[in-house]
Amino acid sequence: MEYVILAVAIAVIAIGAIVGFVVSGRRRKTLTPSSRVPLGAPPAEPQVGEDAEIPRDTPTRTIEEVDLPAAVAAPEAPVSPEAAVTAPPLEVPEPTAGRLVRLRARLSRSQTSLGKGLLSLLSREHLDEDTWEEIEDTLLTADVGVAPTQELVERLRTRVKVLGTRSPEELRQLLREELLALIGTEADRSLHSARHNAAETGRPSVVLVVGVNGVGKTTTTGKLARVLVADGRQVVLGAADTFRAAAADQLQTWGERVGARTVRGPEGGDPASVAFDAVKEGIAEGADTVLVDTAGRLHTKTGLMDELGKVKRVVEKQGPVDEVLLVLDATTGQNGLVQARVFAEVVDITGIVLTKLDGTAKGGIVIAVQRDLGVPVKLVGLGEGADDLAPFEPGAFVDALIGD
Numbered sequence: 001m002e003y004v005i006l007a008v009a010i011a012v013i014a015i016g017a018i019v020g021f022v023v024s025g026r027r028r029k030t031l032t033p034s035s036r037v038p039l040g041a042p043p044a045e046p047q048v049g050e051d052a053e054i055p056r057d058t059p060t061r062t063i064e065e066v067d068l069p070a071a072v073a074a075p076e077a078p079v080s081p082e083a084a085v086t087a088p089p090l091e092v093p094e095p096t097a098g099r100l101v102r103l104r105a106r107l108s109r110s111q112t113s114l115g116k117g118l119l120s121l122l123s124r125e126h127l128d129e130d131t132w133e134e135i136e137d138t139l140l141t142a143d144v145g146v147a148p149t150q151e152l153v154e155r156l157r158t159r160v161k162v163l164g165t166r167s168p169e170e171l172r173q174l175l176r177e178e179l180l181a182l183i184g185t186e187a188d189r190s191l192h193s194a195r196h197n198a199a200e201t202g203r204p205s206v207v208l209v210v211g212v213n214g215v216g217k218t219t220t221t222g223k224l225a226r227v228l229v230a231d232g233r234q235v236v237l238g239a240a241d242t243f244r245a246a247a248a249d250q251l252q253t254w255g256e257r258v259g260a261r262t263v264r265g266p267e268g269g270d271p272a273s274v275a276f277d278a279v280k281e282g283i284a285e286g287a288d289t290v291l292v293d294t295a296g297r298l299h300t301k302t303g304l305m306d307e308l309g310k311v312k313r314v315v316e317k318q319g320p321v322d323e324v325l326l327v328l329d330a331t332t333g334q335n336g337l338v339q340a341r342v343f344a345e346v347v348d349i350t351g352i353v354l355t356k357l358d359g360t361a362k363g364g365i366v367i368a369v370q371r372d373l374g375v376p377v378k379l380v381g382l383g384e385g386a387d388d389l390a391p392f393e394p395g396a397f398v399d400a401l402i403g404d
C-alpha cells in the first residue's frame, strides 16, 4: 500500500513538472516576437530594438568602427562618412603659374629704392661723377654686392655714352637688359621635385630644406607642399627639426591643410632618423616628393652643422637627395651670404629660396647670392600668406623692380 501511495506521489510531481515546463516555454515563445518587433514602432528605427537585445558588456560595432581608422588607416585613405564630418576640408592652393606677377606689387613697393631710384638717377640731365657714385651707392645699399655693382656701373656708363640722347624708354630698356644679364636667364630654376622614372628607381624626389633659425624654412616647406599639391603631386613631409615639438606641429599643420602626411619623431630625437623614415614612408606610399624640414641652427655651432651633414648622408642611403634648398632671409642682407657659404661647405646647395622679399628694399641680394654660390635663386617668399611663395622668374622680377 505504501508503495502505491509513493508511486502516485512521484507520478503527480512528474506531471506537474512537465506541465510547468511546457507553459513557461509557451510564454517565452509568445513574448520573444513581440519584443523584437514592437507593434507600432516607427519603421525608420528598427535597429533600436535590435540593440536592446545585445548584452551591455558586448562592445558595439560603432565603437570598433570609430577606433580602427584612427589606429591603422592613412589620412589619405578613402574617408568614411563619419570621418568626413569631423575632418577639416582640404584647401585648394592657388595655381603656381604667374604667381610672381600676381605678387609683384608687393615687391615693387619695397624695392623702389633700387629700380626706380636707378632710373631717376640715369635720367638726370648731367651724368657726372657724383651721379655715377650715387648709382653705385644705390646698388650697394640694395645689397647687389661690390663686384656685380662695379660691373653694372661700367656697362651702364659705356652704353649711356653710346646712346647719346636718353629717352626714358631707352633708359628703362637698357637698365632692364643689364639687370637681367646680371641675374641670368640661362640657369635651370626648376625644382627637382618630380617622382623618379618608375623604370629606373620609382622613388620620390627628396628635397632638403636648410638654413639658420627664423629665416622661414618651415613656412617655405609648408608653402612648397601647397605648390606641389596644386600641381597634382603627392607629398610627404619630414619634420627633422626635433629640437622643439612645436616645430613638428607647425609643419604638420601646413601638411594637414592640403592632405600631406607628416612623418615626425620624438622631441629631441635623431633628426637623421626622422628624415630617413620620411623618405621610407614616401617610397612606401608611392609619393612624388618628400620634403624634409630641418632645424634652424646657428652656423657658428660646428656640431650642429655636422648633424646636418649626417641628415643628408643618412637620407642618401635610400637614394640621392635631389634638391637641397637653402633658405635665406632677404632682410638680413650680406649676413645671408656668410650663412650661405657655411652651408655650402656642409651640403651641396642646389637652389636658393629668398624669403621676406616683401619686407625689404634689399632685393639686390638675389644677384649677390647667386654670384657668390653659383647657385640659382629658385623661389622667393613675398609674404606670410599660405600662397605667398613664387617661382623666381628673372624677367618678372626685373619688371617689378623698374616698372614697365
Ligand SMILES: Nc1nc2c(ncn2[C@@H]2O[C@H](COP(=O)(O)OP(=O)(O)OP(=O)(O)O)[C@@H](O)[C@H]2O)c(=O)[nH]1
Pocket (backbone or CB within 6 Å): 211, 212, 213, 214, 215, 216, 217, 218, 219, 220, 241, 247, 295, 296, 297, 355, 356, 357, 358, 359, 380, 381, 382, 383, 384, 388
Ligand atoms: N613677410 C614674410 N614673412 C615670412 C616669409 N617667410 C616666412 N616668414 C615668417 O618668418 C617667421 C619664421 O618662419 P619659420 O618658417 O618658422 O622659420 P624657420 O626657419 O622654420 O625657423 P626655425 O624653425 O625657428 O629655425 C614666421 O613668422 C613666418 O611667417 C616671407 O616670405 N615674408
Ligand SMILES: [Mg+2]
Pocket (backbone or CB within 6 Å): 217, 218, 219, 241, 247, 294, 296
Ligand atoms: Mg622651422
